[in-house]
Amino acid sequence: MSFSPPSDKAMVPFVSVENMMHLIHHVGIEKFLCELTDVIEDDFRRWESFDKTPRIASHSRQGVIELMPTSDGAVYSFKYVNGHPRNTIEGLQTVTAFGLLAEVSTGYPVLISEMTMLTALRTAATSAMAARNLAPSGARTMAIIGNGAQAEFQALAMKAVCGIETIKLYDIDPRATEKTRRNLAGSGLEVIGCCSPQAAIERAEIITTCTADKQFATILTDNMIGAGIHINAIGGDCPGKTELHRDILLRSDTFVEFAPQTRIEGEIQQMPADFPVTELWRVVSGEAAGRCNPQQITLFDSVGFAIEDFSALRFVRARLAGTDLCQNLDIIADPDDPRDLFGMLQRCRQ
Amino acid sequence: MSFSPPSDKAMVPFVSVENMMHLIHHVGIEKFLCELTDVIEDDFRRWESFDKTPRIASHSRQGVIELMPTSDGAVYSFKYVNGHPRNTIEGLQTVTAFGLLAEVSTGYPVLISEMTMLTALRTAATSAMAARNLAPSGARTMAIIGNGAQAEFQALAMKAVCGIETIKLYDIDPRATEKTRRNLAGSGLEVIGCCSPQAAIERAEIITTCTADKQFATILTDNMIGAGIHINAIGGDCPGKTELHRDILLRSDTFVEFAPQTRIEGEIQQMPADFPVTELWRVVSGEAAGRCNPQQITLFDSVGFAIEDFSALRFVRARLAGTDLCQNLDIIADPDDPRDLFGMLQRCRQ
Numbered sequence: 001m002s003f004s005p006p007s008d009k010a011m012v013p014f015v016s017v018e019n020m021m022h023l024i025h026h027v028g029i030e031k032f033l034c035e036l037t038d039v040i041e042d043d044f045r046r047w048e049s050f051d052k053t054p055r056i057a058s059h060s061r062q063g064v065i066e067l068m069p070t071s072d073g074a075v076y077s078f079k080y081v082n083g084h085p086r087n088t089i090e091g092l093q094t095v096t097a098f099g100l101l102a103e104v105s106t107g108y109p110v111l112i113s114e115m116t117m118l119t120a121l122r123t124a125a126t127s128a129m130a131a132r133n134l135a136p137s138g139a140r141t142m143a144i145i146g147n148g149a150q151a152e153f154q155a156l157a158m159k160a161v162c163g164i165e166t167i168k169l170y171d172i173d174p175r176a177t178e179k180t181r182r183n184l185a186g187s188g189l190e191v192i193g194c195c196s197p198q199a200a201i202e203r204a205e206i207i208t209t210c211t212a213d214k215q216f217a218t219i220l221t222d223n224m225i226g227a228g229i230h231i232n233a234i235g236g237d238c239p240g241k242t243e244l245h246r247d248i249l250l251r252s253d254t255f256v257e258f259a260p261q262t263r264i265e266g267e268i269q270q271m272p273a274d275f276p277v278t279e280l281w282r283v284v285s286g287e288a289a290g291r292c293n294p295q296q297i298t299l300f301d302s303v304g305f306a307i308e309d310f311s312a313l314r315f316v317r318a319r320l321a322g323t324d325l326c327q328n329l330d331i332i333a334d335p336d337d338p339r340d341l342f343g344m345l346q347r348c349r350q
Numbered sequence: 351m352s353f354s355p356p357s358d359k360a361m362v363p364f365v366s367v368e369n370m371m372h373l374i375h376h377v378g379i380e381k382f383l384c385e386l387t388d389v390i391e392d393d394f395r396r397w398e399s400f401d402k403t404p405r406i407a408s409h410s411r412q413g414v415i416e417l418m419p420t421s422d423g424a425v426y427s428f429k430y431v432n433g434h435p436r437n438t439i440e441g442l443q444t445v446t447a448f449g450l451l452a453e454v455s456t457g458y459p460v461l462i463s464e465m466t467m468l469t470a471l472r473t474a475a476t477s478a479m480a481a482r483n484l485a486p487s488g489a490r491t492m493a494i495i496g497n498g499a500q501a502e503f504q505a506l507a508m509k510a511v512c513g514i515e516t517i518k519l520y521d522i523d524p525r526a527t528e529k530t531r532r533n534l535a536g537s538g539l540e541v542i543g544c545c546s547p548q549a550a551i552e553r554a555e556i557i558t559t560c561t562a563d564k565q566f567a568t569i570l571t572d573n574m575i576g577a578g579i580h581i582n583a584i585g586g587d588c589p590g591k592t593e594l595h596r597d598i599l600l601r602s603d604t605f606v607e608f609a610p611q612t613r614i615e616g617e618i619q620q621m622p623a624d625f626p627v628t629e630l631w632r633v634v635s636g637e638a639a640g641r642c643n644p645q646q647i648t649l650f651d652s653v654g655f656a657i658e659d660f661s662a663l664r665f666v667r668a669r670l671a672g673t674d675l676c677q678n679l680d681i682i683a684d685p686d687d688p689r690d691l692f693g694m695l696q697r698c699r700q
Contacts, residue, residue, distance in 0.1 A: 009442060010367070014679070014681075016679070016680035016681065017360070017680050017681065017682065017683045017684075018680055018698070020683075021694075021695050021698040021699075022698065024695060025695075025698065025699045029695075051408055053406070056403070056406050056417065056419060058401055058419060058421050058426055058454075060421075060423065060454045060455070062454070062455050062456070062457075063456075063457055064457075065419075065421075065426050065452060065454070065457050067406065067417050067419060067428060069406060069408060069415075069417060071408050071410075071415075073410065076408055076415050078417060078430070080428070080450065080459070082452070082456070082457020082458070083457070084455075084456055084457045087456055087457070087688065088688045088689065090456070091686075091688060092359060092456055092458065092684070092688060093682070093683065093684060093685070093688045093691070094688065096457065096458060096459075096682045096683065096684075098459075098681050098682075100430065102415060102432070104408075104410045104412070104415070105410070105412050105434075106412070106413075106432070106434055106437055106440070106442055107412075107413055107414075107415050107432020107433070107434045107437070107446065108432070108442065108446060109430070109446075109448075114680070114681050114682070114683060116682060116683035116691070117683050117691065117695065120691055120692075147689075148689045149688065149689050149690070149691040149692070151692075152692035153691075153692060176689055179687070179689060179690055179693065180692075182693075183690070183692050183693050183696060329364070329366070330366035330367050330368055330464070331364075331366065331367065331448050331464050332367065332443070332446045332448075332464070332466060333367045333370075333443065333446065333464060333466035333467050334367075334442070334443060334446075335443070336441075337529070338437065338438045338441060338442060338443045338444065338499065339438065339497075339498045339499050339526055339529060340499070340529055340533070341443070341466070341467065341470055341499040341503075342470075342499070342501075342502035342503060342530075342533045343529065343532075343533050344371075345371050345374060345375075345379075345467065346533060348368070348371040348372065348375065349371075349375045
């Protein structure tokens with residue numbers, strides 16, 4: 001082959017799953033979560049500088065495939081992510097994802113990365129950021145209802161960012177609880193497996209719901225929720241999938257990422273279109289009040305938003321510097337003369 | 351490292367730029383264009399089975415970054431593509447692209463591919479499909495106005511699919527014409543460089559416009575277009591970018607890919623919202639008439655649509671079978687127990 005090798009611009013750094021895991025350990029998982037929380041909060045503080053659009057979803061009977069783009073005018077990102085609740089039956093992930101950063105000025109990709117792992121971390125970091133702004137001060141105990149792929153990440157983010165010391169676990173499948181307990185051994189958290197949701201939420205100041213079934217479920221009913229609680233609702237994140245009884249929403253102050261998207265996908269899909277919510281960026285930037293008194297019930301109705309992925313990809317890109325934890329991907333055709341794409345193809349044959 | 355290697359499902363076949371070029375030569379470029387034209391036409395024939403949405407564009411001063419998703423209910427595809435006309439000044443491509451195929455039933459990607467090269471081929475194949483249905487019978491001469499990265503692909507597709515024998519070239523930059531002439535030497539086409547658009551279109555039955563400037567340009571004026579011509583308008587493909595004087599549109603029968611997208615991006619952005627057009631799939635499937643008489647001026651107002659990329663990616667996937675022209679990309683985290691993503695991360699450290 002006599003054609004010239006691809007130029008630097010044509011090579012896109014790629015972070016594989018294996019390299020992402022190495023990067024997380026290289027930084028340290030709790031430090032990674034703390035720094036990522038700060039990066040996401042910084043981007044929420046400049047929320048108005050981003051292009052925002054509800055994600056573009058392709059729904060099927062089995063699940064959904066989504067594209068989540070955003071841009072701050074200098075950097076563009078998107079994430080490809082699926083949600084297929086029944087995948088686990090076949091031993092597959094419910095959610096897999098990858099994403100990209102590109103230069104707005106040229107349109108050239110500058111990073112492609114796995115995001116299954118990274119999405120778990122950014123979701124946990126976003127939850128921790130919300131809790132830091134909304135949970136009662138001095139909260140030390142969190143209940144986690146639904147002990148699937150998100151559970152440990154949520155636990156460690158709340159420990160590292162908010163000072164949570166005790167995690168109380170419940171899942172309809174005791175093996176999921178046992179898996180989570182085992183994984184959190186040695187984390188420094190006190191971990192208590194519980195036999196009912198009621199037992200799990202007793203004395204918890206924060207309740208995280210992250211169940212996977214795609215249905216209108218009622219993981220929490222109104223009588224379970226006492227005054228002063230912060231609810232971190234992760235699992236109600238697409239049309240037809242909710243976790244909370246609507247009476248809880250009526251007693252809570254509800255905080256969301258991007259209202260137009262959350263009204264379609266979040267817990268508030270159960271409520272009228274004018275149900276009052278506060279976008280979290282307004283709390284972070286000081287424009288709106290978060291928690292006003294110790295009796296208030298705060299609810300973070302989290303569905304995941306493109307800006308969080310943007311933050312996570314930028315953080316990964318910065319953290320890759322000085323490591324060898326990426327490969328170069330020959331994904332951009334870059335002929336010597338940009339008008340001579342055909343010549344590049346011809347020379348490849350010679 | 352003691353963690354287990356990623357499973358098969360976690361590995362996504364990836365076609366690099368280099369492997370795409372080898373695949374094209376392995377098949378043979380004209381055969382590749384002919385087969386791809388047939389695959390696109392087959393998918394146009396079952397147009398109604400696809401999810402269709404105008405592409406999702408992120409516009410900036412310098413250009414646009416777009417995501418183009420579609421699905422036929424069994425297979426999902428999207429393409430990432432930019433359009434930055436001023437990139438060439440810095441020696442970069444105006445258009446770069448990559449794309450993906452995924453299984454709708456699981457959401458798992460099954461192919462990731464470069465698409466800068468492939469987009470040039472699919473655009474030419476789509477033009478050839480349109481010309482096969484719309485150009486005057488017995489057309490042997492095509493003019494190409496704009497001799498950039500698309501020109502040779504258009505020439506070879508029209509030769510292979512429609513029997514074009516003579517190509518007449520014009521570009522405001524004679525070096526672009528010379529590059530195209532040089533690249534087409536030995537192709538079997540008679541290639542004539544011309545000093546004016548008027549000279550180029552003389553005796554041409556098909557006129558292809560594929561200039562790159564992002565502006566309302568007038569590459570062709572009304573008095574240049576005689577009866578019986580087929581115009582293959584490639585370059586007017588985003589808001590603010592057109593090539594034809596509107597009077598030409600008034601005399602032509604206009605055929606488009608997906609009307610809601612073309613009304614935003616195509617030549618018909620100059621026309622009222624109810625300007626009559628025919629979607630090309632209706633001609634292909636026999637529901638609408640194409641060319642009705644030898645005097646008619648037909649115009650394919652091409653902007654590029656997601657289904658063409660879907661067809662191209664599926665064709666590449668099929669053509670990869672039995673070759674070693676792809677790599678495996680470790681882009682999907684696939685723990686042994688799908689609920690144990692954290693355990694996978696932990697075991698990576700051990």
